[in-house]
Amino acid sequence: MKKLILSAFMLAGLAFSAQAQDISKNALGLRLGDNDGFGGEISYQRGLGDNNRLELDLGWRNSNDVDAFKLTGLYQWVWNIDGGFNWYAGVGGGVGSWSYDRRIGGERFEDSGAFVFVAGDLGIEYNFKEAPIQLSLDIRPELYFNSDDFREDNFGPDLALGIRYRW
Incomplete structure (x- = not known):
């Protein structure tokens, strides 16, 4: 019985070690998506294991009426599907700030504030073998905590396409 249990653990360990990734130590690029009006983000990934x-990710918005920034940090786990295809999941959060200034007729409306949020992350990526490029598609549900009227609700799904240079 001991040999059977030991063999099962060794087989499980071998299966998990065969799934080990060759994650890039660094990747830098853009994450383009909805992001609650922030649009694009500068995205940096650092391999930890x-x-x-x-x-x-650093997102910003500079328009006629609204100026804002958002900084997001996520811890991600990556699993290989096949070849250069991986899927990943993560958790994290971030902080941000916004200001609103608009004139309607002769009247001026302005407000500003800050927010914090928690986020999850689920996505798929492809790492090209011929070039050090990574393409990704992910969804990041975000739950906001703030003391003002920045959002009508406190939930924001963020769907985005990423392109990064790996080294």
């Missing part, structure tokens, strides 16, 4: 990494 064989199958986990840290992702930092």
